[in-house]
Each structure stands twice: as structure tokens, then as C-alpha cells.
Amino acid sequence: MRKCLLLFIAACLYYSGMVALARWWLKLSAPHLVILNYHRATGGDLRRHLLYLHRHYRILHIEEALEELYGQRKNRRHVRAQRTTLVLTFDDGYRDNYTHAFALACELQIPFTIYLLPGYIESGEYFWWLEGNRLVKHAQIQETMIDGHTYYFNNAEKRAELARAIDAHLRSARSVAEREDFLGSVRERLEVSSSVRTEDIPSLPLTWEQVREMERSGWVSFGAHTMHHPILAYLTDKTEIEYEITACRTVLEQQLGHPVRTLAYPIGQLRHIREDMLQSVRQAGYEWACTTRYGFNTRESNPYLLKRIEVDVDQHWLVMAAEAAGLWSFLSRLRWNRFMRRHFTNAYSV
Numbered sequence: 001m002r003k004c005l006l007l008f009i010a011a012c013l014y015y016s017g018m019v020a021l022a023r024w025w026l027k028l029s030a031p032h033l034v035i036l037n038y039h040r041a042t043g044g045d046l047r048r049h050l051l052y053l054h055r056h057y058r059i060l061h062i063e064e065a066l067e068e069l070y071g072q073r074k075n076r077r078h079v080r081a082q083r084t085t086l087v088l089t090f091d092d093g094y095r096d097n098y099t100h101a102f103a104l105a106c107e108l109q110i111p112f113t114i115y116l117l118p119g120y121i122e123s124g125e126y127f128w129w130l131e132g133n134r135l136v137k138h139a140q141i142q143e144t145m146i147d148g149h150t151y152y153f154n155n156a157e158k159r160a161e162l163a164r165a166i167d168a169h170l171r172s173a174r175s176v177a178e179r180e181d182f183l184g185s186v187r188e189r190l191e192v193s194s195s196v197r198t199e200d201i202p203s204l205p206l207t208w209e210q211v212r213e214m215e216r217s218g219w220v221s222f223g224a225h226t227m228h229h230p231i232l233a234y235l236t237d238k239t240e241i242e243y244e245i246t247a248c249r250t251v252l253e254q255q256l257g258h259p260v261r262t263l264a265y266p267i268g269q270l271r272h273i274r275e276d277m278l279q280s281v282r283q284a285g286y287e288w289a290c291t292t293r294y295g296f297n298t299r300e301s302n303p304y305l306l307k308r309i310e311v312d313v314d315q316h317w318l319v320m321a322a323e324a325a326g327l328w329s330f331l332s333r334l335r336w337n338r339f340m341r342r343h344f345t346n347a348y349s350v
Contacts (some may be wrong), residue, residue, distance in 0.1 A: 044313035057086035268292035
């Protein structure tokens with residue numbers, strides 16, 4: 001019902017001319033940079049999204065767009081005569097970013113940026129935020145106990161409750177080692193095989209070979225997303241925080257052969273970003289860093305707290321159009337709530 005209501009409102013905004021009016025206002029006001037934040041590339045109509053954005057925005061790689069925004073790069077065209085600048089970003093580096101988004105980028109000649117997790121590229125393992133659903137779905141036992149609670153697998157409500165309990169542990173881990181130890185114990189307890197299933201391939205991490213092929217094309221650039229995607233604010237060891245931020249850049253530069261200039265914070269709301277983390281990002285040599293705070297960016301924006309608009313490929317393009325134009329800040333909050341459920345409470349499967 002909510003999805004239908006949002007689509008109805010989006011259609012009204014679009015066909016009444018409000019979306020076009022909002023784009024016009026952005027173009028006439030002080031220079032704005034719109035950064036969209038995707039994750040998966042399949043499960044919706046990414047092509048329709050890209051066709052709309054390509055028609056109404058000037059899409060650049062994030063490095064080029066930020067150089068221009070902060071005056072490091074001369075823009076020879078009159079600002080008021082051009083479309084608003086927009087950047088496409090994909091967090092985490094799912095395999096379908098290569099099989100689907102990359103193919104579309106080459107076909108439509110649209111650049112985008114992927115924020116990578118080198119630890120997952122090198123291990124090839126499932127992303128930890130997908131494991132609650134996967135482990136419960138493929139468990140080979142009839143019941144288990146975690147934290148004194150017994151969960152029965154013949155009960156759908158109990159299965160969902162167990163998935164949430166697993167996610168709660170993973171989300172609040174005080175170190176990557178603690179998180180991985182817990183995951184290993186749950187896999188063993190539920191007797192789930194570590195072998196990759198065919199249907200899971202699109203949700204696996206990219207490979208270095210795929211990363212290098214995308215970069216050679218010129219249509220895809222890459223940024224850092226930490227080594228293993230911990231929620232940095234929950235880590236108790238400052239040295240580990242610095243490692244996650246610094247080592248990620250080092251590994252990516254070794255693999256890509258050039259400086260990596262941008263980082264996207266895992267999860268990325270302000271409550272997950274402390275001042276000491278900003279200092280670590282600066283000291284690691286990054287020039288810019290992206291949050292998941294909703295909004296546009298201007299020359300006055302903090303370059304280490306850049307705003308992004310979280311969108312999903314499964315959104316109807318009309319809803320995405322309204323979000324990109326800034327008409328629905330409340331829509332972003334709804335989408336963020338959904339993202340948190342999708343990413344951490346297993347309210348959906350990817």
C-alpha cells in the first residue's frame with residue numbers, strides 16, 4: 001500500500017510539472033551537486049533510471065564533479081546554462097554492479113563510482129549483512145539456541161526472529177574479529193555449507209579482474225568503503241578504525257595503480273561518524289568522504305561529510321526522479337528506514 005501511495009504522489013509531482021520546476025530551480029541557484037547512492041544493480045529497472053538521469057542531469061565521475069564544485073577544476077561553460085551536475089555511486093561492490101550496471105554504463109556512456117571493500121574482494125565471502133537471512137534459510141537443523149533463546153525452524157516467526165538476532169550481534173560487534181568469530185560459530189551451529197549457490201552469485205563481491213576491467217573502460221571509477229565494512233562508531237580500538245580506513249586506500253591504490261581520493265562511510269549517518277574518524281580520513285590522504293545524509297552539496301559543504309540521496313533500483317523511476325530533484329526529503333527518510341531493515345534486520349532478501 002505504501003509503495004502504491006508513493007508512486008501515486010510521485011506521478012502527481014512529475015506530471016504536474018513540479019519535478020521539472022525543482023530541476024529548474026536547482027539549475028538557477030548556486031551550484032549544487034546531487035550524489036545518488038545505489039547498492040544493487042539488479043532487481044528493478046536500472047536502465048529506466050539511467051535514461052531519465054542522462055536526459056535531465058549532467059552526470060560526471062565523482063572526482064571530476066567534486067573538483068568542479070570546490071573550484072579545483074575550471075568549468076568553461078556558463079553555470080546557469082547547463083544541467084545540474086549529478087554523480088552515481090554504488091556502495092559495497094556487488095557482483096551485479098559488473099554484470100548489469102557496467103554493461104549499461106558502456107552502452108549508454110554514463111559514468112559511475114563504486115565504493116569497494118577490499119577484504120571481501122580478496123575473500124570472496126558473502127557480505128555479513130546478508131548472512132542472517134542466508135544462514136536461517138539454509139539451516140540443516142530443526143532448532144538452535146542463541147543467548148538463551150530457543151528458535152524453532154518450523155516456525156516462520158521464530159526463523160525471522162533468529163535472523164534479527166544474528167543481525168543484532170553482527171551490527172553491534174566491537175571488532176571485525178568478534179563479528180567473524182560469531183559468524184563462524186553460527187554457520188557451524190546451523191550446519192550451513194560455505195559453498196556458493198548459483199542464485200547467490202549476483203550478491204557476491206566483485207573480483208579484482210572485474211574491477212580492473214571496469215576501470216580500463218573509463219566509465220567506472222572506484223573509491224574506498226573500508227576494508228571489511230564495520231560500523232566504525234561501534235569499534236572500540238582506535239587502531240582498528242585507522243586500519244579499516246587507511247589500509248583500504250593502500251590496497252586499492254596497489255590494485256588500481258593510482259591514488260584513491262574518496263571514501264564512503266559504512267552506513268554513513270552522522271551518529272556513526274565521530275570526529276576522530278574524520279581525522280583518520282584526513283590523515284589517510286582522502287580528499288573527500290561521503291555520508292548517507294540526505295541532501296545536496298554546495299561549495300560550503302564539508303568535503304568530509306558530503307550528502308547523498310539513497311535510492312534503490314527497485315524504485316519506480318518516477319519516485320527516483322522526485323527524490324533526485326529534492327522534492328521529497330521525507331521520502332529519503334522512508335527509504336533509509338527501509339534500507340536499514342534490508343541491510344540489518346533481514347526484512348527482505350537480496
